[in-house]
Amino acid sequence: MQSNLIYAELLKKVKNYSDNELKNISLKYLYLKFNLSSSDLLINKTVPWNKKTQEEFKIDIKKLTNKIPVQHITGSEFFYDRVFHVSDKTLIPRPETEELVDVIIKSEKSNHKKNILDIGTGSGCIAVTLSNHLTSNVIGLDISKAAIDVANKNNTLTSNKVSFITSKIENYIPEEPFDIIVSNPPYIPKSDEDKVDKNVLIHEPHRALFVGSDPIYFYKIILEFSKKHLKKNGSIYFEVNQNYVEPIKNLLKETNFEVLKDFYGNKRFVIIKGLNK
Numbered sequence: 001m002q003s004n005l006i007y008a009e010l011l012k013k014v015k016n017y018s019d020n021e022l023k024n025i026s027l028k029y030l031y032l033k034f035n036l037s038s039s040d041l042l043i044n045k046t047v048p049w050n051k052k053t054q055e056e057f058k059i060d061i062k063k064l065t066n067k068i069p070v071q072h073i074t075g076s077e078f079f080y081d082r083v084f085h086v087s088d089k090t091l092i093p094r095p096e097t098e099e100l101v102d103v104i105i106k107s108e109k110s111n112h113k114k115n116i117l118d119i120g121t122g123s124g125c126i127a128v129t130l131s132n133h134l135t136s137n138v139i140g141l142d143i144s145k146a147a148i149d150v151a152n153k154n155n156t157l158t159s160n161k162v163s164f165i166t167s168k169i170e171n172y173i174p175e176e177p178f179d180i181i182v183s184n185p186p187y188i189p190k191s192d193e194d195k196v197d198k199n200v201l202i203h204e205p206h207r208a209l210f211v212g213s214d215p216i217y218f219y220k221i222i223l224e225f226s227k228k229h230l231k232k233n234g235s236i237y238f239e240v241n242q243n244y245v246e247p248i249k250n251l252l253k254e255t256n257f258e259v260l261k262d263f264y265g266n267k268r269f270v271i272i273k274g275l276n277k
Helices: 003-013 019-034 038-042 051-065 070-074 095-108 125-133 145-158 190-195 198-203 217-229 242-251
Strands: 076-079 082-085 114-119 136-142 163-166 178-183 230-239 256-261 267-273
Touching: 003 019, 003 038, 003 051, 019 038, 019 051, 019 070, 019 076, 051 070, 070 076, 082 125, 082 145, 095 125, 095 178, 095 230, 095 267, 114 125, 114 217, 125 136, 125 145, 125 178, 136 145, 145 163, 178 217, 217 230, 217 242, 242 256, 242 267
Parallel strands: 114 136, 114 178, 136 163, 178 230
Antiparallel strands: 076 082, 230 267, 256 267
């Protein structure tokens, strides 16, 4: 079937979105489902089509109308430079996290092999991307066995070079210290649940989003872990909640740290250098 016909069908039959939202969602769906780019639409590329594809397409239209995320319908999302497996057991990777990964890659590029730990790895997109772009040994840690199963699917993108482990950070004792520790931990306190987009609340794992009453709980835990298991002059990279940057800065007042803004202008990343001098 011609790609323009598929696109037109989406615009016609998917409901419950504004015109702009619908266009963006339809383009995302075409890319993730059929690997169709905007250029492919311009040349009206033909997509192999059969009865099974047609039936799946009808079901997908219903799911899109019911506001199920495109990524959960296709089981995939683009992150940094590759398409990753995702599921409703993992967070959908965000552009801000791509920014964090880009900062790490640019800051840590060297011929020296580095030991890297990704805490709360989820789909493994951070761990896999760092493994592909840095000379490194990478470990991804997550409390969720279902998330680790997804991460291991994505590990094929590294020829299975990343070691994914199911464990709480509080229980994990590594064999060697790390040069780099990175984490995008749960950082939304339960009291802020009403501020979170309804679609995110319905479709994404709460364990990966929410922390109890202390929004910086995991940063405290990871810093204590790092004091024992980060090499001298090693680096920590955090993604943080812009609303709770000040408590994190207070936590780090005895350390050498930097706060960076994301492309929306929000204080989103904290980099700590030389915690263990």
